[in-house]
Amino acid sequence: MIAKAAIRAEAERLHAAFVAAGAVPVEADILLPAETLLDLYGEDIRARAYVTADPMAGEMMLRPDFTVPVVQAHMAGGADPARYAYLGEVFRRQEHLDGRAREYLQVGYEVFDRAAPQADAEVFALFAGLLADLDLRPATGDIGILMAAVKGLSTTDRRRQALLRHIWRPRRFRALLDRFAGRAPMPPARAQLLDRLAADAPAALIAAAGPLVGLRSAEDIAARAEALIEDARAPAIAAPEAALLYDLLSLEAPSRAALAHLRGIAPLLPAIGPAVETFAARLDALAARGVDVDRLPFEASHGRTTLEYYDGFVFTFAAADPALPPVASGGRYDALTAVLGQGRSIPAVGGIIRPSLVARLRGAV
Amino acid sequence: MLKIGVPSKGRLMEKTFDWFGARGVTMARTGNEREYSGAVDGVDGVELVLLSAGEIPRELAAGRIHLGVTGSDLIRDKLADWDRQVVDWAAMGFGHADLVIAVPAGWIDVDTLDDLDAAAAAFRAAHGHRLRIATKYHRLVRDFLTANGVADYQLVDSQGATEGTVKNLTAEAIADITSTGETLRANHLKILSDGLIHASQATLFAARAADWPAANLSALAALAARLGLPVPQVSG
Numbered sequence: 184m185i186a187k188a189a190i191r192a193e194a195e196r197l198h199a200a201f202v203a204a205g206a207v208p209v210e211a212d213i214l215l216p217a218e219t220l221l222d223l224y225g226e227d228i229r230a231r232a233y234v235t236a237d238p239m240a241g242e243m244m245l246r247p248d249f250t251v252p253v254v255q256a257h258m259a260g261g262a263d264p265a266r267y268a269y270l271g272e273v274f275r276r277q278e279h280l281d282g283r284a285r286e287y288l289q290v291g292y293e294v295f296d297r298a299a300p301q302a303d304a305e306v307f308a309l310f311a312g313l314l315a316d317l318d319l320r321p322a323t324g325d326i327g328i329l330m331a332a333v334k335g336l337s338t339t340d341r342r343r344q345a346l347l348r349h350i351w352r353p354r355r356f357r358a359l360l361d362r363f364a365g366r367a368p369m370p371p372a373r374a375q376l377l378d379r380l381a382a383d384a385p386a387a388l389i390a391a392a393g394p395l396v397g398l399r400s401a402e403d404i405a406a407r408a409e410a411l412i413e414d415a416r417a418p419a420i421a422a423p424e425a426a427l428l429y430d431l432l433s434l435e436a437p438s439r440a441a442l443a444h445l446r447g448i449a450p451l452l453p454a455i456g457p458a459v460e461t462f463a464a465r466l467d468a469l470a471a472r473g474v475d476v477d478r479l480p481f482e483a484s485h486g487r488t489t490l491e492y493y494d495g496f497v498f499t500f501a502a503a504d505p506a507l508p509p510v511a512s513g514g515r516y517d518a519l520t521a522v523l524g525q526g527r528s529i530p531a532v533g534g535i536i537r538p539s540l541v542a543r544l545r546g547a548v
Numbered sequence: 549m550l551k552i553g554v555p556s557k558g559r560l561m562e563k564t565f566d567w568f569g570a571r572g573v574t575m576a577r578t579g580n581e582r583e584y585s586g587a588v589d590g591v592d593g594v595e596l597v598l599l600s601a602g603e604i605p606r607e608l609a610a611g612r613i614h615l616g617v618t619g620s621d622l623i624r625d626k627l628a629d630w631d632r633q634v635v636d637w638a639a640m641g642f643g644h645a646d647l648v649i650a651v652p653a654g655w656i657d658v659d660t661l662d663d664l665d666a667a668a669a670a671f672r673a674a675h676g677h678r679l680r681i682a683t684k685y686h687r688l689v690r691d692f693l694t695a696n697g698v699a700d701y702q703l704v705d706s707q708g709a710t711e712g713t714v715k716n717l718t719a720e721a722i723a724d725i726t727s728t729g730e731t732l733r734a735n736h737l738k739i740l741s742d743g744l745i746h747a748s749q750a751t752l753f754a755a756r757a758a759d760w761p762a763a764n765l766s767a768l769a770a771l772a773a774r775l776g777l778p779v780p781q782v783s784g
Contacts, residue, residue, distance in 0.1 A: 225678070225699050226690055278687075280629045348669060348699065355665075355697030372741050376659045388656040395654035396736045397714040397721075399671055399679075407657040407670055 186548040190288060193547060194270050194538035197290040200313055201268035206292055209267045211252035213274075217242035220251060223492065223522065233276050245274035249291050250516065251523065254531065257295055258524040264296035267533075283508060284539070293533030295520075300461055302532050303496040303515060304468030310500065310511050310534055311474060317544045319500040319510055323438065324485025325465075326350065327495040327515070328445065328458040332431055335454020338363060338420050341410060353487050360428065365419030377415050380408050427452050434483040438466055441481040465496060492519040496532065502544060510544070511536040549595040550767040551758075553607055553616035556584050556598035560750060563642045564617045567750075571775045591774050593767035604753075609633050611757030614764060614782075615771075621647050621725060621748035625688045635754040635780040643750035645725040647685055649692075649743035652714055652721075653736050660742050661696045664721070668700040671720065682706035682719035685745070689723040692745045711735040754780045 202208055214237070220228050232247040246252070249269050257265060270290045277285055292309065296302040311321065333346045342363050349355040361367035379388065385405035389395055395404075419425075427448055434441060445459045466476045486497030495515030502510055513534020521528035542548045554575065555561045565575045574589040575596055586596035597613055604618035605626040617640070623630050651658050658667050668679040679701045683689045686703055693701060704719050711731050713719040723745065726732055732739065754768075760783050772779045 221702065222678070226702055227694050229686075229703075230690060230694070278628045280632050345666070345669075349697065352697045352699070358697070370660070370662075372660050373662075376657070376663070380656065385656065389654045392653045392656060394736050395652060397652045397719075398675065398717055399652070399655065399667070399720050401654070403667075403671065403674055404655055404657050407667060411657060 186542075189547040190539045190542045193542040193545070194288045194290050197313060197536055197538055197541070198268055198270040201290065201292045201309075204266070204292070204309055206266040206268035209253060209256060209269050211246065211249050211256070211269060211271065213246050213272070214243045215246055215252060216240065217244045219255075219523075220244050220247070223251065223519070229276075230278055231276055233274050246272070247275060248273055248535070249289060250293070250519070250533070253291075253293050253533075254516075254520055254523050257293075257529075257531075258520060258527060261295065263529065264294070264298075266295075267291075267293045269293075288538050289535045290538055291533060291535040293531060295529050295531045297530055299495070299515070299517075299530045299532070300464035301468045302530070303465045304472050304474070306513060306532050306534055307469060307496075307498055308472035308474055310498075310513070310536065313536070314500055314511060314541070317500075317502070317510065317541065319502060320480075322480050322482060322485055322499050322501065324482050324487075324497045325458070325462055325495060326486060326493055326497060328455055328462060329431065329483060329487075330494060331455045331458040332428055332452055335452060336420060336428070337424060339414065339417050341414060342417070342420075351487055351489070353484065356487075357432075360420075360425070363420050364422070364425035364428075366425070369415075377411065380412055385409070424452070431455075431483050434481075436481060438469075438476045438479040438481040441483075442466060461495075486514055492516045492522075494518045498534065502540065507540060508537065510540045550593055550615065550764050550771070551595050551597050551613040552588070553597045553599045553604045553613040553618075554586070555601040555604070555617060560601055560617075560643055561598075563750065564640070567640050567642070568775075573771070573774055591767070591771050593763060594771060605630075605634075608753055608755040609757060611755050611759065614755055614758040614760075614768070616753050616755070617750060618753065619643055619645070619748045620751045621645065621685065621688065621746050623751070623753060624746060625685045628687075633756055635756065635782055636751060637754050637780045638752040638775070638777050640750040640752060643748070645727050645748045647688060647723065647725050647745040647748060648739045649681070649689075649721065649723045649745065650711075650726075650732050650737040650739050653733075653738040655738075658740070660740060661693075661698055664740060664743075665696075665698040665700070668698065672700045678702040679721065680704045680719040681721045681723055682710050682713040683723040684708075684710070685723060685725075688745055711737060754782050756782055758782070 217234055233245040235243050237243050253267055272286050273289050274286050294302045294306055333343055336343055345359055385408040389401050389404060442463055449456050449459050470476050486493050493514035493516055497514035499509040500511040511534060515532040517530045520531050554564050568575050572590050577586045579585050584598040586598055588594045588596050601618050604616040605623050607613045608616045609627050627633050658664055671679045681701050682704050684707050706713050710722050710724040769779050
């Protein structure tokens with residue numbers, strides 16, 4: 184009980200700092216409609232959130248984070264620009280015996296502002312300042328650069344879409360890229376499938392397989408069969424271009440050095456130009472707020488394994504103990520506002536701090 | 549007493565009795581035909597508990613029984629970190645069933661999980677909802693699809709007649725157990741070439757959470773000797 188009180192006191196201190204920085208305090212429901220979260224995050228969220236059933240409203244989830252309800256509230260009629268702060272419990276289902284906390288407090292800060300690099304820097308610098316005494320290890324990344332590189336690949340639109348869809352699943356992404364770049368041989372099963380598809384028209388093959396059951400129609404099947412044949416004919420992504428993408432995926436360097444490296448490859452991969460200049464503007468904005476960008480670590484693939492919808496700047500602050508989750512994390516999620524905004528969107532960036540870890544590192548619990 | 553949970557009816561119970569009987573441990577139901585009570589002969593300090601096969605994982609996890617016979621699929625699906633809660637003591641060689649992913653046979657463009665993932669993305673774009681996979685093995689199926697990078701699907705619960713859900717338009721694909729594949733074929737479904745999630749069989753498990761005083765450990769050692777098995781490491 185004493186520990187909980189100390190953690191809450193820490194949370195309130197952080198929340199007050201966010202409000203002092205100009206944020207409007209907001210509240211969110213604990214019970215959220217499951218459908219919205221499932222559509223966003225997919226079935227994986229069921230392994231990470233508690234699902235319960237309401238006799239009237241159907242499946243509900245205990246709030247796994249605040250981002251979705253805060254974005255929904257903002258899109259339903261928030262000011263532009265806007266800054267929000269929140270404090271409350273989040274609930275995370277644990278599928279392992281010595282799992283992490285099932286419920287814990289989060290304190291968050293979200294900025295809806297069209298001046299993106301400045302807003303990124305504002306959030307990061309605010310967090311860095313509040314956590315300065317804890318000797319945390321910052322890490323940053325920018326999923327926007329990776330997405331721009333994929334969008335600019337000289338290959339079929341279908342391949343670009345397949346890669347973009349799996350940006351947040353690095354293993355799957357890598358397997359697809361290896362195949363599209365001709366680095367991995369075609370799996371035997373796919374070769375056999377193509378042989379079969381080449382044997383006859385899709386409609387005839389479907390008919391030969393017996394009665395077609397289910398909602399996925401003969402047209403759906405024929406469309407993908409044609410796509411497979413088309414893809415087999417498409418040439419591999421050219422080796423120099425693929426090499427640039429592999430290089431980008433593994434880029435890890437202090438931020439200024441990373442920028443210099445990216446500017447070096449931008450002429451060869453022109454599609455990343457605007458994203459690299461956004462990165463440059465962010466570094467300038469961070470430096471203006473006193474962040475040492477000569478030393479700030481940058482990893483192009485940072486933040487790709489989270490469930491979040493981050494599509495630009497991402498950051499974490501971690502304690503020395505690798506067994507602990509990050510003390511703070513956040514990032515940019517412009518696409519999420521478009522998905523939840525029913526046609527409208529606004530650039531958005533934010534992050535959360537775990538006050539329980541802050542209190543622990545300060546020796547309060 | 550060392551409590552051993554055994555399925556309370558049907559072929560699984562008979563095969564279990566046969567398996568123990570062949571190793572000199574006689575199990576039998578006692579009382580009248582409808583009464584769920586039993587007896588063990590051939591080894592001292594062991595008590596028979598007849599339970600629904602589906603409840604045996606939970607009873608093992610809670611430590612209310614020391615040993616239990618059930619399908620390895622049920623243990624893996626119902627218990628988080630199953631191998632830290634129970635010891636996989638002996639595969640019993642019956643009750644074989646494969647948990648597989650199956651799709652309509654007419655999906656000539658889908659043969660692997662990779663195809664399923666691509667088909668799910670296109671299906672969601674065309675039909676406005678995620679591709680539904682009917683199953684009762686939620687944890688096993690979700691973990692398998694996550695590990696294989698399949699997205700844009702949703703699991704819908706089906707506690708029986710799962711093969712019929714596709715024709716009834718309540719799912720586009722299924723994940724269910726099959727032994728011969730005949731029911732799948734009869735319902736115009738085919739198994740993905742890399743769609744084997746788990747090859748299940750009846751298995752004798754030991755519960756780590758049960759009480760293991762000296763008397764139970766010696767009964768366990770005696771049973772192990774009789775069954776010709778190594779003594780399982782149930783504590784520590």
